[in-house]
Amino acid sequence: MASAIGGLAAKAGHIVEVMSRDPAKAQALAERIGPRALTREFGAEPAGHIVILAVPYLAVLDVVKHYGEGLADKLLVDITNPIKSDFSGFLFPKSSFGAQQIAKAVPAGAEVVKAFNTVPSQALAVGSVGGRPLDVFIAGDAPQAKARVSAFTESLGLRPMDVGPLTMAWTLEHACMLWLGLMTHSIKHTNFSIGVSLPG
Numbered sequence: 001m002a003s004a005i006g007g008l009a010a011k012a013g014h015i016v017e018v019m020s021r022d023p024a025k026a027q028a029l030a031e032r033i034g035p036r037a038l039t040r041e042f043g044a045e046p047a048g049h050i051v052i053l054a055v056p057y058l059a060v061l062d063v064v065k066h067y068g069e070g071l072a073d074k075l076l077v078d079i080t081n082p083i084k085s086d087f088s089g090f091l092f093p094k095s096s097f098g099a100q101q102i103a104k105a106v107p108a109g110a111e112v113v114k115a116f117n118t119v120p121s122q123a124l125a126v127g128s129v130g131g132r133p134l135d136v137f138i139a140g141d142a143p144q145a146k147a148r149v150s151a152f153t154e155s156l157g158l159r160p161m162d163v164g165p166l167t168m169a170w171t172l173e174h175a176c177m178l179w180l181g182l183m184t185h186s187i188k189h190t191n192f193s194i195g196v197s198l199p200g
């Protein structure tokens, strides 16, 4: 997902910073993305305002804790799907959801916006399926933060679709199970994305 989002972002003219526990991996990804990609030490305050949390859900709370105040005032994009590794269900009770746990863990001033979690990396790397731009569902509580993520998404050639407040992240996380169900029982490959059809 870091490669797909970073690649689209660099192509759109953004500067991308890649951060990994393993500096060699960060360097390799930055080189693959191209001259608009830089690296920064894992745990150092990111230079940019928008930070994509492209790590597994089981790691994300530790990663947020590790960055600590370095994430204050940042716009954190939660792309995680907190599902079990065998895809049999969620990692916590149905009353909770991943974005809620992340929002509780971030430093004051940081905003959490859920986005990109319903878009598979294969399709995202291309930006479209069958020539149609991908829909990126966005949930968050701060209108300005959502507007910023929408503008960023649009700049990547994707279609942002605001679905409401951060509590809607619960629904977006469950949509991952919909995607997995479709992949397993109907479509039988991974090059598809869940989207909305509108007239016209």
Ligand SMILES: NC(=O)c1ccc[n+]([C@@H]2O[C@H](COP(=O)([O-])OP(=O)(O)OC[C@H]3O[C@@H](n4cnc5c(N)ncnc54)[C@H](OP(=O)(O)O)[C@@H]3O)[C@@H](O)[C@H]2O)c1
Residues within 6 Å of the ligand: 001, 002, 020, 021, 022, 025, 053, 054, 055, 056, 057, 059, 062, 063, 079, 080, 081, 082, 116, 117, 118, 119, 120, 121, 122
């Ligand atoms: N793949 C998809 O199609 C897709 C679609 C939508 C959403 N998502 C979500 O996007 C997120 C990333 O998925 P992905 O497929 O890109 O995963 P991935 O290819 O496995 O990459 C995960 C990244 O997280 C890093 N990481 C793992 N544990 C870490 C830790 N404890 N501390 C710091 N970094 C850690 C890994 O670093 P190392 O290389 O050093 O281990 C790796 O760079 C996940 O939350 C996933 O649910 C994935």
